[in-house]
Amino acid sequence: MGALARANGFDPVCLEEAVSRVVEEEGFSGTVRVTRCSDPVFTGAYGMASRRWSVPNTCEMSFRVASVAKMFTAVAVLQLVERKQIRLSDALVGFVEGRMPQLDPRVTVYHALTMTAGIADWFEESGPDWEAEWAALASTHPLYLLRSNKDYLPLFAGKQSHFPPGERHLYNGASYILLGLLLEAVTGRSYEQVIAEEVFAPAGMTTAGFPALDNLGPGVADGYLATADSPTPYRTNHYATTPCAASDGGATCTARDLTSFAHALRHGHLLDKETTRLALTPQVIEREEEVRGYRWMYGFGLTHLLNGEGNIVRWGHTGEEDGVSARFYHYPQHDVDVAVLGNISWCAGTMGWAIHDAIVRG
Template sequence: MAVLQLVERKQVRLDKALVDFVRDHMPQLDPRVTVRHALTMTAGIGDWFEEGSDDWQAEWAVLTSSHPLYLLRSNEDYLPLFADKQPHFPPGERHLYNGAGYILLGLLIEAVTGRSFEEVVADDVYARAGMSTAGFPALDDLGPDTAEGYLTTPDSPTPYRTNHYATTPGAAADGGATCTAADLTAFAHALRHGRLLNDEITRLALTPQVDEREEKVRGYRWMYGFGLTHILDNEGTIVRWGHTGEEDGVSARLYHYPQQGLDVAVLGNISWCAGDMGWAIHDALVGN
């Protein structure tokens, strides 16, 4: 949303080379990669962690043993993990979920506005959407009104342990914000009703851009837009849009159902707990 607001103000063009905004941080970035590619996750660049790997748990263990997670507290901290990686494919060839592109977009926001990424999002997105409790507290400084995340540990003396050493301590532009379910539905409502973007850019923000995968899943075509996943039925009608969120000790879903006019937010503070609830609600709403 913050990037699209810059597009609305004509401070950024979607088809402008991303390197023009982040040259100080990643001068070797392929000049063919555009802002649009990063937003739609079609840039093809190497990620700081390849979430789509078949053996991501083992690869995550290797990463965390070689690069302590407590060092990752700002967007710049992630650059050494992907800046020198080879690209997966030429820009625009296809979609591949990629957090590194959003890290670079966070740096773009700072370069264009002269303000911190967190300040821009808090002022221009959270405040305008009425997300009154959303923010960026660090994992080791959550405050009294934020639930801690927990991991299940069936072979340990206690069934749960906190996620303090299992995930990154600070938010970055690819995730990590803290909010309530009411904040999430307020965001979806504000986006739909033009409180974040003008009519033209709102329509763009809610339009699917690229296929996430070739095959259908659960009978739906899955498409990615600008930070939102859309699922479409056989007639090409958008059944649902939104996004998921998963970290060790954190599980989230935000969905909007256009035909029912409903928002659904599911938050949990145990790993991988929101998905089943999200699908159960989905099936109840659409009758599948």
């Protein structure tokens, strides 16, 4: 099902056609929400939230968002910077020494936020065979034991760094695990409490939270993996991914929550004017090569796509884990927000690009 409203700057009919095409051709399962100037332009929900109980997805359904939640962690850290409780140039080890005393003292808060710390990750996502390496990790470290930020430390604390701090960007969840521990150390509160009180509440993210996979409750979509060699086409992700959220990802929210977050961030409800400007400024090169004609840069929990003139075409984040596929993008030249939340592995990427093309090519 879908709903359309007229919008200046691009044709919403093209948007609906793009979404419908991906749903039909790719079997997308989840929800899509597009807003312009914070007003809904398109909303749609597709597929099943629970295949066992025949519950369809709705526009108000909550989904895990995987690494999209890095945006929330980054904002909470920048709030501490704004309050002068920490500095971007501070050595990260000063806040996590009790947990990871061997952390290179040259690694700063800035390095962790921009993923330029060079430290080993708890799971190396850039490896050549993602599925095989994830299976190997799960066979040696039971995923059900990963229920808080500190539980991830044994997976990377003793590993050798990839390169000296600041040399370059390399996608890294471990840096955001350490930022979660920093938030806990400085505030004296749990990571979940900090995000709920300092990000979700002021952003008006009324349904966002941190339910575990084994305690989802009503209104939250189950996650599914496609299984080509199984008698049934899908199986749940309950044994395939981490049960609880961490500071590198895994919060649960609706598409409306995500567009509310973006509005709050842009309009100074989460950070003051100067820190907001900093939060939305690209910091480091993410990829040396252009992809789809764009320069890719990383900032503070955000990926930025820049055109040939150096203008930001969009910023946001992606999220992928077994049974979870999410995209959030803001298009500053169009004042458009796009939230794509899926509950089948790898289903949101094609949808995200289809919507992207409908917006920028009109």
